[in-house]
Amino acid sequence: xxxxxxxxxxxxxxxxxxxxxxxxxxxxxxxxxxxxxxxxxxxxxxxxxxxxxxxxxxxxxxxxxxxxxxxxxxxxxxxxxxxxxxxxxxxxxxxxxxxxxxxxxxxxxxxxxxxxxxxxxxxxxxxxxxxxxxxxxxxxxxxxxxxxxxxxxxxxxxxxxxxxxxxxxxxxxxxxxxxxxxxxxxxxxx
Numbered sequence: 789x790x791x792x793x794x795x796x797x798x799x800x801x802x803x804x805x806x807x808x809x810x811x812x813x814x815x816x817x818x819x820x821x822x823x824x825x826x827x828x829x830x831x832x833x834x835x836x837x838x839x840x841x842x843x844x845x846x847x848x849x850x851x852x853x854x855x856x857x858x859x860x861x862x863x864x865x866x867x868x869x870x871x872x873x874x875x876x877x878x879x880x881x882x883x884x885x886x887x888x889x890x891x892x893x894x895x896x897x898x899x900x901x902x903x904x905x906x907x908x909x910x911x912x913x914x915x916x917x918x919x920x921x922x923x924x925x926x927x928x929x930x931x932x933x934x935x936x937x938x939x940x941x942x943x944x945x946x947x948x949x950x951x952x953x954x955x956x957x958x959x960x961x962x963x964x965x966x967x968x969x970x971x972x973x974x975x976x977x978x
Contacts, residue, residue: 792823793967797863802854802883803830806872809838809845810952811900815866818959824966827851827862831880839870854882859889864966869901869921869951878909888912894945896969898962901951904928917941918948945969 799819803812816826830836830850838845859865867877867887877883883906890897891912899907904920905927907913914932919941929935939954940947942961949958 793963794819794863795823797824797966797970798861799824799826799864799866799966800829800852800857800862800886801826801866801868802857802877802886803828803832803836803848803850803868804873804876804880804883805832805837806839806870806876807836807868808870808873808901808952809840811868811870811903811955812838812848814952814955815868815898815900815959815962818956818963819866822963824863829854829857829886831855831876831882839872854880854886857882857886859886859893859895862890862895863970864896864898864962865890866898866962867900867903867906868955869903869924871902871923874902874905877903877906884910891946896945896947896962896966898947898949898958900949900955900958904948907931907933916946917943918946919950919954920948921951 829852831854835847888910901921904924908927908931917934940958947962
């Protein structure tokens with residue numbers, strides 16, 4: 789069990805067309821290696837298109853329509869960056885609802901790169917210590933977040949990464965956060 793600390797856990801990965809492929813595939817791979825089941829949640833119809841090295845990348849299947857996504861059905865949320873995707877998610881009522889629900893419940897959330905801007909949109913940045921892409925930094929600071937340079941910042945159950953550079957370390961930390969969160973929840977239920 790120690791080698792699969794997230795066995796039996798289901799993690800939502802929220803995407804829109806134009807997400808950064810590396811910020812999606814690296815977390816997905818790490819979560820699966822840790823024993824979790826990952827579910828891609830998106831408003832994209834059937835397939836969602838990534839962005840890779842300056843052009844459109846691969847298509848990935850959507851598991852759950854974002855309109856039907858509830859935080860209670862998952863054990864954590866990952867939101868990869870990619871400015872095109874982040875702009876779409878920032879305008880989508882369901883993405884804001886889902887992120888806000890995870891944040892309000894204090895559930896594990898990982899936000900990488902440009903996706904830090906979504907914490908501003910959902911009004912979850914104020915008073916938090918985070919990192920993000922440089923593009924998201926000004927928005928986060930203007931919204932009252934304390935921004936730190938570096939690949940990863942963990943504050944409670946929120947893990948933020950500066951983008952592709954920090955995504956592997958962020959997922960190591962996120963796995964720890966999800967495992968610790970659920971061990972506490974399991975202990976309460978016993």
